[in-house]
Amino acid sequence: MYELKIALRQILSRKKQTLFAILAVALAVAVITVMMAMLSGFQDELVRSSIENNPHIVISPQDEGEEFIHLYRYTSALIAKKEGVIAVSPKYLGQAALEYRDNAEGVSLQGVNPESEENVMRVNKDVIEGDLLTLVHTKYGILLGDRLAENLEVHIGDLSLIHISEPTRLRRISY
Numbered sequence: 001m002y003e004l005k006i007a008l009r010q011i012l013s014r015k016k017q018t019l020f021a022i023l024a025v026a027l028a029v030a031v032i033t034v035m036m037a038m039l040s041g042f043q044d045e046l047v048r049s050s051i052e053n054n055p056h057i058v059i060s061p062q063d064e065g066e067e068f069i070h071l072y073r074y075t076s077a078l079i080a081k082k083e084g085v086i087a088v089s090p091k092y093l094g095q096a097a098l099e100y101r102d103n104a105e106g107v108s109l110q111g112v113n114p115e116s117e118e119n120v121m122r123v124n125k126d127v128i129e130g131d132l133l134t135l136v137h138t139k140y141g142i143l144l145g146d147r148l149a150e151n152l153e154v155h156i157g158d159l160s161l162i163h164i165s166e167p168t169r170l171r172r173i174s175y
Contacts, residue, residue: 055089055120068092076116087119098144100152100160107148109164130156 011018059079061069069075072090080088092111097104114135118124124132128146135141142162144154154160 052122087116089113089116089120091117094164097163098142098148098152098160099163100154100158103152103154105148105151107162109162 059069059075069090076088076090079085089112092109094109094111096107096109098107114132118132123143127143130143132143135143142160144152149155152160
């Protein structure tokens with residue numbers, strides 16, 4: 001009981017300092033609470049976007065030396081028939097250089113079927129200009145990220161060159 005009397009005497013004798021200390025602790029608790037709420041929300045958003053922007057299962061060729069899965073249409077059809085499978089989209093990955101006028105950039109190519117890719121990844125909602133599904137009717141169409149298009153100074157409908165290990169072809173731009 002003696003300790004309580006001493007504590008009360010000290011607290012009441014220095015009212016400004018006591019008020020300042022209480023406000024500082026209250027502010028610190030409020031800041032920590034807000035930060036924890038923000039981090040929790042950020043974590044939920046990060047998990048949601050990671051799940052949404054990546055396929056749940058990726059099937060690669062059996063042998064490391066192979067570049068693609070032979071009979072991929074047949075394999076895709078078999079996978080699509082499995083119970084619980086919502087969508088399947090075959091994809092071919094490769095490296096290339098994309099050139100427009102005097103600008104060139106190294107790129108990672110993803111060859112996709114726009115319709116099946118939209119069912120898996122919901123890409124069209126992130127397209128700024130144009131439409132992913134218009135690539136279905138384009139023989140040599142390509143979809144670019146906004147930063148790549150800005151770096152190349154390229155616009156929708158422009159013709160650009162893609163340099164790959166196969167013969168060079170002109171591609172029409174969509175992003």
